Amino acid sequence: MSDNSAPAMDYAAHERTYEGFINFSKVGTISVLTIVLCLVLFAFGGTVAHVFGWLMLIAMMITAAIGAAIGEKGWIPPAGVFVLTGILAILTV
Template sequence: MRLWIAVTGLFVLKAWQLKLATKGYVMAENSVPSMDYAEHEKTYSGFIAFSKLGVVTVLNFMLCLLVFGFGGAWASVIGTVGVLASLLACAIGLFMGQNGWRPAAIVLVVFGLLTVLSVS
């Protein structure tokens, strides 16, 4: 009985392969194309640039939360300006490529000084 199932299974498999081959389909080949290293490097450098921008932007938002939480009378105004400046710097940085973290870093330094003045 097992032999019959095995023979029937092989027959069905061969018939299926023949049907696919007549329709223009072929079975998968075991050839691996060579890797495109230039595209890989481009993707990796884009990932690193986006990661840098993301880290600096998150630090900006952490400063905004610090101002909202511990700031004085003008905390909501300074915090709102900080959030808007961070979003604008992030949007500009997305279009700058490898140096996209720099506008967000400038906002981080300026807003950090304002945070020190408003919290103390």
């Protein structure tokens, strides 16, 4: 039989964990899409596209770390790099 001695669920910790997982998923997805665009720059672009590809890859790593640390709105810095990489891919390929 149960003696009702189990601790109650910590809902605040559960919510923080869930929000962290969702933020990590957003930042990770945007980072992977940016990597794909950088690979397009490396494969189909010339020398200028290679330089932009490396710059955007480094910028993506920095903004992904910042986005993971920010929290709820952490997807915004990597999204900016993604948009800029897309524009550079359109212009240089």
